[in-house]
Amino acid sequence: MVTRDGGGKGRSKKEKKVSPDAPLTFETVDLFAQALTLFDRAADVMGLEPYVRTILQHPKNEIIVNFPVRLDDGRYKVFKGYRVQHNNVLGPYKGGIRYARFVTLGELKAMAFWMTMKNSLVGVPFGGAKGGVKLDPAHYSDSEIQRITRRYTHALGTNIGPDWDIPAPDMGTNAQTMVWIADTYVNTFGSAVRFAGRGVVTGKTIANGGSLGRDEATGRGVVCTVQSWAAGNGTDLSKCTFAVQGFGNVGSFAGRILGDLGATMLAVQDHTGAIANPSGIDPHALAAHVRAAGGVKGFPGAKETTTEAFWATKCDILIPAALEYQITEQVAPTLRCRLVAEGANGPTAPEADAVLAAKGIEVIPDILANAGGVAVSFFEWTQNRRGESWTLDEVRAKLRTYMDTAYGRVKDVARERRIDNRTAAYVVSLTRLQEVYRERGIFP
Numbered sequence: 001m002v003t004r005d006g007g008g009k010g011r012s013k014k015e016k017k018v019s020p021d022a023p024l025t026f027e028t029v030d031l032f033a034q035a036l037t038l039f040d041r042a043a044d045v046m047g048l049e050p051y052v053r054t055i056l057q058h059p060k061n062e063i064i065v066n067f068p069v070r071l072d073d074g075r076y077k078v079f080k081g082y083r084v085q086h087n088n089v090l091g092p093y094k095g096g097i098r099y100a101r102f103v104t105l106g107e108l109k110a111m112a113f114w115m116t117m118k119n120s121l122v123g124v125p126f127g128g129a130k131g132g133v134k135l136d137p138a139h140y141s142d143s144e145i146q147r148i149t150r151r152y153t154h155a156l157g158t159n160i161g162p163d164w165d166i167p168a169p170d171m172g173t174n175a176q177t178m179v180w181i182a183d184t185y186v187n188t189f190g191s192a193v194r195f196a197g198r199g200v201v202t203g204k205t206i207a208n209g210g211s212l213g214r215d216e217a218t219g220r221g222v223v224c225t226v227q228s229w230a231a232g233n234g235t236d237l238s239k240c241t242f243a244v245q246g247f248g249n250v251g252s253f254a255g256r257i258l259g260d261l262g263a264t265m266l267a268v269q270d271h272t273g274a275i276a277n278p279s280g281i282d283p284h285a286l287a288a289h290v291r292a293a294g295g296v297k298g299f300p301g302a303k304e305t306t307t308e309a310f311w312a313t314k315c316d317i318l319i320p321a322a323l324e325y326q327i328t329e330q331v332a333p334t335l336r337c338r339l340v341a342e343g344a345n346g347p348t349a350p351e352a353d354a355v356l357a358a359k360g361i362e363v364i365p366d367i368l369a370n371a372g373g374v375a376v377s378f379f380e381w382t383q384n385r386r387g388e389s390w391t392l393d394e395v396r397a398k399l400r401t402y403m404d405t406a407y408g409r410v411k412d413v414a415r416e417r418r419i420d421n422r423t424a425a426y427v428v429s430l431t432r433l434q435e436v437y438r439e440r441g442i443f444p
Contacts, residue, residue, distance in 0.1 A: 219253025221372015238262025
C-alpha cells in the first residue's frame with residue numbers, strides 16, 4: 001500500500017494535542033518550517049532566483065507505505081514507513097533511514113531538505129532524501145526487525161535504487177539493516193541489477209560491499225571541521241576541553257578521535273542521563289560502557305550530573321550529536337564554550353543562533369560538520385560501481401580533503417559577505433544548486 005501524501009494540515013483525532021504554552025521540543029516543533037527559516041535567510045542574502053527558491057521549498061516526493069509484518073508470536077501488525085525525496089537535480093536522492101517511535105513526515109521533510117543542502121555543500125553528486133519507520137526498535141527482536149526491514153524495502157519497490165535513491169543508516173538502523181535492504185532489493189529485481197544492486201544502500205558491512213571508515217565517517221568529519229577551526233584560530237587541540245551530547249555512533253567516534261588528539265572530555269549527556277569529571281573522561285572506556293549498558297548512566301569514571309549542569313559545562317568545544325532542536329532559546333544562554341560543532345542534524349533552534357552569536361560562540365553548522373557520513377557514503381557507492389576496495393588511509397585522506405575544502409568555502413563566504421557560518425554554508429550550497437538549475441532549466 002503506497003500513498004503520496006502532500007503533508008496535509010489536519011491532525012489525527014488520536015494524536016496528542018500540544019498546549020500552545022508548552023515549551024517546544026524536537027517532538028513538537030515544526031522542523032520543516034524551522035529548516036525553511038534558515039533557507040530563507042540565506043536565500044535573501046544571496047538573492048536566490050525566485051523560481052529556484054520555490055522549487056527547493058517543496059520536496060519532490062513524499063512516499064508513505066503501510067505494510068503488514070508477522071511478529072514472533074504469530075500476530076500481524078501493520079507498520080507505517082516513509083521516504084521523502086526532496087531534490088535530485090545534482091544526482092540520485094541520498095539520505096538515511098531511521099527507526100524511531102517519533103518518526104513523522106514533517107521531521108523527514110526537514111531531514112531530506114538538509115540532505116540536499118549538505119550534499120551540495122560538500123560537493124558530492126547526490127540529492128537529498130530521508131526515510132523511516134515508526135517503531136521503537138527496542139521492542140522488537142532481531143528476527144522481527146529483519147522482517148520489518150525486508151517488508152519496508154519491498155513496499156518501497158522502485159522508489160529506491162542505486163541510480164535513483166540510495167538509503168543509509170540513521171537512528172535505530174545499522175550496517176546489518178542496510179545489508180537486509182540490499183539483499184531484498186537484489187532478490188526482488190534479480191538479474192536486472194545483479195551485484196550492481198548492492199549500491200542501492202551505503203553503510204553496509206565490509207563483507208557485503210561496505211567501505212572501510214564508513215562507521216567512523218560522521219564523527220571523524222566533525223573532528224576534521226574542528227581541526228580546521230583550531231588551525232584558523234591558532235588553537236592547540238591537545239590543550240582543549242570538550243563536552244558531547246549523545247554518545248552513539250557520531251558522538252562516540254568524535255569523542256574518541258578528539259581524545260586521541262589530546263583533547264580532554266569533561267562531560268557527556270544522553271537519553272540515560274548526564275555525567276561529568278573535571279579531570280577528564282576516557283572516551284574509549286565510555287564507548288565500551290555504552291555498548292554494554294546502553295547509555296552513559298553508571299559509568300564508573302565520572303559522576304552523575306544534571307542536564308542543566310551539562311549544558312553549562314565550561315569547555316572549549318561543545319558537540320551536540322543527539323537529536324534535533326536541543327540548543328533552544330532557553331538553553332543557549334547557559335552555554336559556556338567557544339565553539340559548537342553540530343554533529344546532529346538541526347540541533348540548534350534558529351532563535352538560538354542570535355543568542356550564541358551575542359555570546360561570541362562560533363558555530364560549525366550541521367550541514368558542514370556532519371557531512372563526513374555522506375562523503376564516505378559517496379566513496380562506498382563509487383567503490384561498488386567500480387568494483388574497487390579502498391584502504392582506510394585512502395578513505396580518511398579523501399574525507400579530510402572534502403571536509404577541509406567545504407570548510408574553506410564556508411569561511412571564505414562568511415568573511416566576504418560578513419555573515420555567520422550557518423548562513424554562509426547555505427549560501428555555498430544554494431549557489432551550486434542555482435547554477436545547475438540555470439544551466440539545465442526546467443523540462444519541458
